[in-house]
Amino acid sequence: MTISAALASSLAAGRSRLNARVAETRRRHPGFDTDAFATFVGGTVDGLVQAAEAVAPERVHALAMTACDLALELVAQHLVGPAARQPWLDRLWREVVPRHARLLADQPQAVLGALGNAVIQLGQWPQVRVDAWLGWMAALADEVEDLAQLRALGQLLAWRAGMAHYRRGALAAAESLPAKLALRALEAGADADWPTLRETLLANPWHGADDLPATGVQIGTFSGFGGPFAQPPELRVGDDGFLVRSADRHFLLLGDRCGAVLLPASAEEFAAASIREVSAPEARVDALGWPEGCISAFANAHTLALASPCTHAIALFPRG
Amino acid sequence: MSGFKLFQRVSRAPTNPRAVPVATREFDVASLYEGPLSTGDEGEAAGLPLDEKLRQAYFWIVNNAVISPHYDIEYNDGAAATFAVGDSRRTLTLPSAQSYSSFILLPLLTFATRRKCLFVGGPGRGKTASAILMGVLAGYPVKEVRRAMQHGHPQMTLADLLGNPLPADLASAQSMDDIRIAWRSWLGMRVKIIDEYNRIPTRTQSALLTVMSDNYAEMLDHVYECPESAWYLTANDDQGGGTYQVIEALRDRIDVIVQALSFNPRFLDELLLRVESGVRPEEMMPPEIIFSAEDIDAAGKQILAVTMPEALRRRLEFFSSQFELMETAGSQFEYMTKDTARLSGADWHQFTAADNGRDRLKDLGCQTRNGLSVRNLMTLLVFAKAMAWFRGNAEVELEDLRQILPFVLHDKLQPDPDAPFFALPEHAAFRSDRLGWLRHLFDLSNAEYDRLDLDRDDPVGELSAQFAEGLDGLDEHEVRKRLSKIEHLVEQRTAGRKLYGPLYDDLLKLKYLHQRYTNYLNWLRASR
Numbered sequence: 001m002t003i004s005a006a007l008a009s010s011l012a013a014g015r016s017r018l019n020a021r022v023a024e025t026r027r028r029h030p031g032f033d034t035d036a037f038a039t040f041v042g043g044t045v046d047g048l049v050q051a052a053e054a055v056a057p058e059r060v061h062a063l064a065m066t067a068c069d070l071a072l073e074l075v076a077q078h079l080v081g082p083a084a085r086q087p088w089l090d091r092l093w094r095e096v097v098p099r100h101a102r103l104l105a106d107q108p109q110a111v112l113g114a115l116g117n118a119v120i121q122l123g124q125w126p127q128v129r130v131d132a133w134l135g136w137m138a139a140l141a142d143e144v145e146d147l148a149q150l151r152a153l154g155q156l157l158a159w160r161a162g163m164a165h166y167r168r169g170a171l172a173a174a175e176s177l178p179a180k181l182a183l184r185a186l187e188a189g190a191d192a193d194w195p196t197l198r199e200t201l202l203a204n205p206w207h208g209a210d211d212l213p214a215t216g217v218q219i220g221t222f223s224g225f226g227g228p229f230a231q232p233p234e235l236r237v238g239d240d241g242f243l244v245r246s247a248d249r250h251f252l253l254l255g256d257r258c259g260a261v262l263l264p265a266s267a268e269e270f271a272a273a274s275i276r277e278v279s280a281p282e283a284r285v286d287a288l289g290w291p292e293g294c295i296s297a298f299a300n301a302h303t304l305a306l307a308s309p310c311t312h313a314i315a316l317f318p319r320g
Numbered sequence: 321m322s323g324f325k326l327f328q329r330v331s332r333a334p335t336n337p338r339a340v341p342v343a344t345r346e347f348d349v350a351s352l353y354e355g356p357l358s359t360g361d362e363g364e365a366a367g368l369p370l371d372e373k374l375r376q377a378y379f380w381i382v383n384n385a386v387i388s389p390h391y392d393i394e395y396n397d398g399a400a401a402t403f404a405v406g407d408s409r410r411t412l413t414l415p416s417a418q419s420y421s422s423f424i425l426l427p428l429l430t431f432a433t434r435r436k437c438l439f440v441g442g443p444g445r446g447k448t449a450s451a452i453l454m455g456v457l458a459g460y461p462v463k464e465v466r467r468a469m470q471h472g473h474p475q476m477t478l479a480d481l482l483g484n485p486l487p488a489d490l491a492s493a494q495s496m497d498d499i500r501i502a503w504r505s506w507l508g509m510r511v512k513i514i515d516e517y518n519r520i521p522t523r524t525q526s527a528l529l530t531v532m533s534d535n536y537a538e539m540l541d542h543v544y545e546c547p548e549s550a551w552y553l554t555a556n557d558d559q560g561g562g563t564y565q566v567i568e569a570l571r572d573r574i575d576v577i578v579q580a581l582s583f584n585p586r587f588l589d590e591l592l593l594r595v596e597s598g599v600r601p602e603e604m605m606p607p608e609i610i611f612s613a614e615d616i617d618a619a620g621k622q623i624l625a626v627t628m629p630e631a632l633r634r635r636l637e638f639f640s641s642q643f644e645l646m647e648t649a650g651s652q653f654e655y656m657t658k659d660t661a662r663l664s665g666a667d668w669h670q671f672t673a674a675d676n677g678r679d680r681l682k683d684l685g686c687q688t689r690n691g692l693s694v695r696n697l698m699t700l701l702v703f704a705k706a707m708a709w710f711r712g713n714a715e716v717e718l719e720d721l722r723q724i725l726p727f728v729l730h731d732k733l734q735p736d737p738d739a740p741f742f743a744l745p746e747h748a749a750f751r752s753d754r755l756g757w758l759r760h761l762f763d764l765s766n767a768e769y770d771r772l773d774l775d776r777d778d779p780v781g782e783l784s785a786q787f788a789e790g791l792d793g794l795d796e797h798e799v800r801k802r803l804s805k806i807e808h809l810v811e812q813r814t815a816g817r818k819l820y821g822p823l824y825d826d827l828l829k830l831k832y833l834h835q836r837y838t839n840y841l842n843w844l845r846a847s848r
Contacts, residue, residue, distance in 0.1 A: 027597045030589065070357055077356060109360035117355030155349045169349030 003042050006057070007049045010064035011041075018068055029076040036081030040071050044080070044093045051098035056105035066108040070116065079120065086123040088130050089116060096134050099141035103150060110147055118154050126226075127219055127259055128162040136160070136185065143181045152177050156185050162259025164205075171202050205256030205302055206318030212257065214287035216306075216315040219253070219260040220244075228262055229312040235305055236273035237298045242305050243273040244314065255303060255316040274298075280306055288315055368608075370619045371709050374432055377457060377609040378710075381424050385453055385601035386446055387590045390581045392755075393420040393723045395711075408749070418711075426578045426727055427454055427552065429706040431511070431611070432619045435699065436532065436551035436573060438517075438731075441580030443556055448515055450580075451552035452602050455511040458550075459610045462602050465513070468506035472519035474563050478527050481520075482507070482537045482544075496541040503544045507537055510549045510613060517553040517570075519563040525570050532573045547613075575699045577730040579755070619709075626705040627715045631775055636700070636721065638774065639765040641825040642684040643733065644691030648674040654828070658690050672738065678818055680740045684764055685821045687741045687757075689734040696732045703728055718766075726758035733758065779809055780826045787833050791840050799841045806834045 003011075011018065026032045045067045052063045074080040080089045092115055097104055104111045115137075122130045136157045144150045152173040159170035174182050179194035188197055188208075200207050221227025229246035235253075236243040242253040243265055250270045251262040280297035281304070288295075290308045298305050304317045353359060368376070394400075397417035405412050423439075423446075430437035431454050439447035448469075455465030470481065483503040493499045506512060514520075520528065531537050532551060537544040553574065555566075583591075593599075611619070648671050649661035661671045668689065680686040700721075707720040735742065735750075735757060742751050750757035769775075783806065810830050813823060 024597065027593050030593075073357065079356075107360075109358065113357040113359030114353040116357040117359070118352050120355045120357075121352055151353060155352055158349075158352050163352075165347040166349045166352070169347055173349055 003046045004050050004053075006053045006060045007041075007046045007064055010049065010061045011068075013061060014065050014068075017065070021069065021072060025072045025076050032076050033081060033083065036083065037071060037075045040075060040080055041068060044090065045071055047094055047098055048104060051101040052105040052108075055101045059105040059108075063105055063108040067112060070109075070112050074116070086120075088119045088123050088134065091131075091134055092116065092119045096138045096141070099138050100144065100150065103144070103147060107147055111150070114147075114151060115154065118158065122158060122161060122163070125163065125261060127261070128158075129259075130161065133157050133161040140181065140184060143178070143184070149177060149181070153181065153185060156182065160186065160258050162261070164254045164256050164259050164261045165263060167205060167256055167258075168202065171198055174198065207257065209257035209318055212318070216284070216288075216317040217255050217257075217260050218313045218315050219255070219262060220246075220313045222312045227312060232309045232312055233307055233314055235296055235298045235307045235314065236270060236275055237300055238269065238273045239300075241300070242298060242303075242314075243270045245270050246312075253305070253314065253316075255305075257318075260314075260316055278304070284315070284317055370432075370611075370615060370622060371712055373609060373611070373615070374428055374619065374710060375712075377611075378420070378424055378428055380606060380609055381428075381453060381601075382421060384604070386421075386424055386450060387583070387587050387594075389584045389587055390421050390423065391415065391419040392422050392581075393425060395419050395719060395723070410749075422727060423450065423578055423580055425710070426576050427451070428457075429703060429710060429724075430454075430552070430576060431457060431550045432616065432710075433623060433702050433706050434510075434548050434550045434616065434620060435575040435702070436553070438574045438577045439552065439554045439580055440577060441556070442582075445580035445583070447554040447580050448513075449602070451513045451515070451554060453605070454550065454552055455509070455513060456602050456605050457609065457611055458509075458511045458616070459612060460509065460511065462600075465511070465602075468509050469513040469515055470506060472514060472516040472563075474519060474521060476520050476524050478524055478539070481524055481527055482531075482539050485540055499540055499542070501539050501542045501544070503537065507531065507544055507546050510547055510616070512549050512551045514551070514553045516555060518555045518566050522564055522567060525564070525567050529567065529570045529573065532570065571731060572693075572695065574731065576703065576727045578727060623702070623706045623709045626709050626713070628701060628705065629715060632716055632718055632721060634774065634778070634781065635718065635766060635769055636697075637825075638769045638822055639762055640692045640697060641822040642765060643688050643821060645685055645819065645821040645824040646671055646675070647678075647819055653831075656824070658688075662690065668736075669738070672736070678820070681744075683820055684761060684768075687735060687739045687761065689736045690732075692729070692733065696729060700725060700728045722759060722762055722766075725762050726755040729758050730754055733761075780829055783809070783833055784829065787836065791836075794840070796841065796844050799837050799844065803834060803837050803841070806830050806837070810834075 022034065022037070026034070045064065048067055049060055049064050053060050071080070074089060078085050080093070084090065093112075097111065097115060100111060119130065119134070122128050122133055133154075137154065140153060144153060155166065155170045156174040156177070159166045163170075174185075175198065177185070180190070182194050183190060183192055183197070186197070186201075186208075188194075206212075220229050220233060223230045228249070228251065230249070231247045233244045233246045233251075236245075238252065240252075240254070244251040244253050244262065245267075250265045250267055252265040252269070254261055254263070276298075278297050278299045280295045284304070284306060285292060285295055288306065290306075291310050294310065295306055295308045298307075299319050302319055304319045306315045306317075307313075394413055394415040395417040396413075396415050400416045401414040403412045403414075404410070427437050427439075427450055429435075439450060441447055452462065452465050452469070455468070456462055460468075470476075481504065483501050486500045486502055489499040514528070517525075517528075527537070531546060535546045535548070537546065644657050644659070646658045646661050647656050649658065649664070650656040661668065672686075675686075678686070703724045704716045704721045707724045708714075708716040711720070713720075735754070737751055741747055750760065774781075783802075786802070810827060813826065813830075
């Protein structure tokens, strides 16, 4: 494998330090794959180094050492490399981080650490669109000026990728973003007014859901297929979302125009939630194609949720 | 430049995750950037709740410092998988909730409550190493902790332990006040370690007792006031195998006893890693888990604020009532106790042989040679609260008490090996397994408590609660009614001929209430 002169020079300068750390990691993680580490450094880390060299050659060594330290950790934990538990970190380092070369060169630990952690978090939610998040983060890189904007943008896009429980926090964090960047992140028209849009999204989680599929936002599959539900879920209405029971497990369901998430809840919360059903709109039932007659429908101020003993899925729609 | 600290890493994940109530849930979008990778701005665990910080310390020690695979403090959330193993069909449980290693947890609870912990076990099992970790946890450099550790040996003098008068002052002093004392530095530390305390000569043990119990040292009329501190003592053999017999008062000052269990060779790879890397865990403790003096003060206050539900307190009362009664030891009701028998110096077997009226298998009191002291109960309450606090709870649960009780009473409740209970083949192991026996004893007590339905049917408790409301405004008629009720209850409870510990304490309590009402009645009459 051929590596760039900049990386070769950094590795030579940090040889003894790096060797000690590799040895320490091997002791700590007996299954540590040195070949995978070498491949990752020679390919992915080299890409970062070359990107940084183009904008700040004086920062290359610091970046290379930081990236190698993090690479050791990522390879040891099987987060990158051929045995990686998820593909997203490789893509992050190859496709997204080099686009933020200036920030990367200035603050390598903060950029690599924060974005890496974000991808690991997003990858833990099966219904979240991590690939879309990576694509958006790369596409908007040119408009990000500093680390604070990068973090706020990542949060806003995490909500857009399906982290429904981050809606309020992400919109609050996005207040600090330039209007143009925030509007692009949400694919709103350039003539839209960002403060107004933000307030509207805070008030109505389904605002702008015009292109929602007829089957709504769906979540939940049978646990035998890797989903969260061992039995078809039962629904109830809570103050801030829906309470769900499936077998002996309980969840809080939150959903909006960007997606839905299931969070852990307790039996007591489920028992305390309202059991008042509403009538299921015929058009929604028809679109779902679920057997009629046994569909249960619950609604809060903004959201209608439909469930059926014939399926492990729950469908969410804007109310009204 | 990044910090590369594999052994110094503290998990960012919550150590005791639980579903947060919907009503109080906050979804912090900043958590998106939390994870296994350092962002360089974590800083210290400032603002971390102290119970979480102590759990972080626990898990860091479990994962990095002490290679201890024994999870002997078991908690379950729902059914646990159990297996009967071996010819003895002993139960192996795979707990369904977060369980703990007593060898690490008990010293940490001692640290948070500033009590006294004794490590026992064979040589080379990590007793001293664990004690040193506690010193480092309090923020002292490793070297300072090592230097301050007192090593018991047969020639240990008062000067070795406490300090020396300055030689120049000794020669020129006109009075004791003129003699300055060079106190030993360990006296001022917040963590005190006495290694092999059972090798200390008896006279020096007495000086140690003063420091341990009264928190000051005295020499030539000079007094050194020590700060509140956690104590860790080690002994290779708790049963008197040291060079000197440990004086009883010193043993009694020890709050919890932890046994260093054997090393599981299946963990030899971890040991090999330790040897090859030359890592000394005590030198690598992450700064995030170090406790300042203020932290420990605050933790102590939080622990005391944990509530003990009344129902649980009643169970503890019932348990401790089992042991003090010895009907054959006294002729007066109040003196029918094991303490009376012990103070008399008479042969124990004479008392037990005369005690032929009761079912000595069923009576839990027959299994012990003594009862529980006030100090034992106070320690038990504090450690039960500490256990609940460590688990992130605001209220003590029955399981907290059940798990902590054997470690507190290990050396306090002395079994009577001649009791019929220990003669049964299925109880043979309890002769050597003190912890198992104590937990079994508590389980038996709880079963009896449930059988008697004392949670719902406790007339003595009701009378006590009524009395606790106060005497102000009670008229003579009401007082007489209550006195009559007490007398009626005593008559009822003594109708059977058998006397057991809880009944004995109930009767003494009724006598107390009767006396208080009688005195009040006399006062009412006199003040007319």
